[in-house]
């Protein structure tokens with residue numbers, strides 16, 4: 001049975017679809033649009049766990065958390081270690097640094113802004129956002145400077161890695177939704193996002209899933 005990807009529209013699920021396409025694997029997509037901005041209850045129930053997406057089903061086992069799914073797919077299907085170097089190789093931990101940062105730093109800081117916009121009822125929300133934007137701008141400046149050190153069109157050189165696959169959604173989402181960016185622009189980030197989106201595997205993932213932010 002092929003891998004099944006539970007894909008919520010406009011979500012991190014695109015990371016998993018992109019990686020599966022990059023690895024050349026066969027997969028089925030169980031797609032759901034959002035309802036009032038969130039995942040429909042029945043879709044959450046089907047996926048189990050916390051009811052968050054992406055969710056991956058492979059050989060009867062459910063996998064959760066996009067970073068965990070990324071490591072699972074790499075360990076099991078990336079036999080040449082193209083996207084994630086082997087255990088013990090220092091290069092692996094450079095990639096994993098970004099895999100973890102994509103959630104634990106970039107989206108942590110970006111979503112803080114989104115949740116303030118959605119939920120703050122009293123006081124000056126713009127002041128809250130201005131405070132939260134300090135972390136966000138610092139993070140994006142760091143990404144910009146690391147891209148400046150890359151000797152290729154991807155984060156860690158001229159080859160796509162799991163670092164790009166995980167970080168792409170975080171950066172694109174933060175920039176498109178203007179989460180604490182305070183009108184600033186980051187040209188190297190923009191160029192890298194465009195390079196990522198120009199890969200055949202990313203395009204195939206978008207075509208297969210209908211992903212749209």
Ligand SMILES: N[C@@H](CCC(=O)N[C@@H](CS)C(=O)NCC(=O)O)C(=O)O
Nearest residue numbers: 011012038039052053054065066067
């Ligand atoms: N840390 C998790 C976050 C998963 C998550 O929160 N996904 C969002 C979409 S990007 C979701 O499923 N939201 C649906 C909802 O809560 O209704 C991961 O990386 O997979």
